[in-house]
Amino acid sequence: MTEIRVHKEEAVYVYEAPVRIWHWVQVFAIFALGVTGYLIGSPPPSLGGEASDWFLFGWIRYIHFVSAWIVIVGFVFRLYWAFVGNPHAREIFLPPVWRASFWGGVWHEILWYAMVAKEPRKYTGHNPLAVITMHVMYVWGIVFMIVTGLALYGEGTGMGSWQYEWFSSWVIPLFGQSQDVHTWHHLGMWVIVCFVIVHIYVAVREDIMSRQSIISSMISGWRLFKDDRPVDRD
Amino acid sequence: MAQRIETFYEVMRRQGITRRSFLKYCSLAAGALGLSPAFAPKIAEAMENKPRIPVLWLHGLECTCCSESFIRSAHPLAKDVILSMISLDFDNVIMASAGEQALAIIEETIEKYDGNFLLAVEGNAPLGEEGMYCISGGKPFVDELTRVSQHARAIISWGSCASWGCVQAARPNPTRATPTHKLPGIADKPIIKVPGCPPIAEVMTSVITYMVTFDRLPELDNQGRPKMFYSQRIHDKCYRRGHFDAGQFVESFDDEGARKGYCLYKVGCKGPTTYNACSTIKWNGGLSFPIEAGHPCIGCSEDGFWDKGGFYDRLTGIKGFGIDANADQIGATAAGIVAGAAAIHAGVSVVKRIASKGDDA
Incomplete structure (x- = not known):
């Protein structure tokens, strides 16, 4: 067995309560959106009887819309928190892409995942590869889903509604026609699904193999370190 | 000098339509346009006083389904629109004259009503081979269309061909069929799109009724379609x-x-x-x-x-993946690859970890 070296358990408060609550609310809302969104594209088997007996598809769409509003309000709030929260709250919104050291960090993480680098670097916040992945796939992914989603929602609320005037009126011609917006929105869901798979996998892997806690940090807010050597970057 | 054109009312009376019937028709037109009954007298007043608008109706690459639809309008009857409301001076497929005699009318209309006639386009113009895929009167249709458009007051794009391109512009569009608003050289005039394959007859005639009655274009959405008929799904x-x-x-x-x-x-x-x-x-x-x-x-x-893939498929077909695939097939494949990669990566990580622990021992 590997000897467990004695070390100080230093802990840093990284994820403030609003960020944590936002994260877990997102988890449930996005899960609901994915399931109901898939069913909107591929409806469950037909029900029999009279139309007045059921409101199944209506409920599926209703859950989709309610969850979407939760994500939208949550995203706006999260954007606000990026300004007023601690520096870690800004990480995924503003990756320092102009800094060479950032890209050096990304490259080192790639080597770590390619199992070339023997040891990962130690980070208080997200590692650079995580930052860039969350920024591109999650932040822009969710912005894309919100914009196309509101454009499709505006089709239902109709001309004259703010959803239609602010979103549908320019998004639909931009993509060609309504059907194309549906298709891109649908593909966007699969991008989010791919992100979720990677996100969960690396969170578990990092929790086990990296030098700091990952999963429990998003629950308690505290980052714990497995060694007391200095951090490479906050 | 432009000769005086008869008003709608004069033409209707000349055809033996009573004033009572005329007023009924005005109420019906108001209803069809979604206006309140208070607008019926305004329509009547316009029809009694305004000269009929000359219309040139040109045909490019098309199947004439728009014309077929148009002549089946019941409210208002197409004959009312053609005979009383507009002066349909030229329309290849329903006019009596033919050949040079017919083509001369285009020149005559341009000369007499320069900047005051409506140009209705059915079908579209192909740009491939310098427009040779559609010849009208011995010349490429694209040339005729762009030339006449310079003299029109507004352009109506009848049907999906003129509005979007329709079947002749479908992939791979060998003739480069191009909808009216995308034609290079088309005049900078208002273009009203009335899409559909064909458009609904009453929509076609009502768009014209609106324009002649109120002497202005109907309100259009961002894509140039009259809101009164295309604002809802x-x-x-x-x-x-x-x-x-x-x-x-x-x-x-x-x-x-x-x-x-x-x-x-x-x-x-x-x-x-x-x-x-x-x-x-x-x-x-x-x-x-x-x-x-x-x-x-x-x-x-x-x-x-x-x-967009099959007419009987819920999900749109997406090109560019060798064969047609829909969003779910593409997405599930991508997610499968990602999940597979993650699983393999996890397996290798475990093996490496065990191996490295072996080294330590």
Whole structure:
């Protein structure tokens, strides 16, 4: 067995309560959106009887819309928190892409995942590869889903509604026609699904193999370190 | 000098239509345009005093389904529109004269009413081989269309061909058929798109009625379609919408659901993505429309409706993956690859970890 070296358990408060609550609310809302969104594209088997007996598809769409509003309000709030929260709250919104050291960090993480680098670097916040992945796939992914989603929602609320005037009126011609917006929105869901798979996998892997806690940090807010050597970057 | 043109009212009276019938017609026109009854006298006043608008109706690459639809208008009757409201000076397919005699009318109209006539375009112009795929009067249609457009007051793009391109512009579009608003050299004039394959007869005649009555263009949406007919989807006013919300769908065309008139969503109905007035105005004098006849909407008034995969598929076909695939096939494949990669990566990580621990020991 590997000897467990004695070390100080230093802990840093990284994820403030609003960020944590936002994260877990997102988890449930996005899960609901994915399931109901898939069913909107591929409806469950037909029900029999009279139309007045059921409101199944209506409920599926209703859950989709309610969850979407939760994500939208949550995203706006999260954007606000990026300004007023601690520096870690800004990480995924503003990756320092102009800094060479950032890209050096990304490259080192790639080597770590390619199992070339023997040891990962130690980070208080997200590692650079995580930052860039969350920024591109999650932040822009969710912005894309919100914009196309509101454009499709505006089709239902109709001309004259703010959803239609602010979103549908320019998004639909931009993509060609309504059907194309549906298709891109649908593909966007699969991008989010791919992100979720990677996100969960690396969170578990990092929790086990990296030098700091990952999963429990998003629950308690505290980052714990497995060694007391200095951090490479906050 | 332009000769005085008869007003609508004069023409109607000359045809033996009584004033009472004329006023009834004005009320009907107001109703068809979604205006309050108070507008009927305004329509009557306009028709009594305004000269008829000359219209040139040109045909490019098309199938004449727009004209076929137009002459079947019941409210108002196409004959009323043609004979009383507008002065349809040129229309290849329904005019009596032919050849040079007919073509001379185009020149005459341009000369007499320069900047004051309406140009209606049915079909579109191909740009391939310098427009040689569509010859009209011995010359490429694209040249005739762009030339006449310079003298028109406004352009009406009849049908999906003129509005979006339709079947002749479908992939791979060998003749480079191009809708009116995208033609290089088309005059900078207002273009009113009246898409549909064909458009609904009453929509066509009502658009013209509106323009001659109020002497202005109907309000258009961002894509240039009259809001009064294209502001809602088929789905929004579909009489089968109740079955959609309930989750009752036709699964195949011979099942119980089809007999009971359930929603056609799962057999590819494009009603939810199609802006048109079929579910309210309907067809053939309000008799029926495709969904009422048990067939899904194919979305014929939408841009590029030929290139979105099968008419009977719910999900759009996406090109560029060798064979046609839909969003779910592409997405599930991508997610499968990502999940597989993650699993392999996890396996290798575990093996490396165990191996490295072995080294330590």
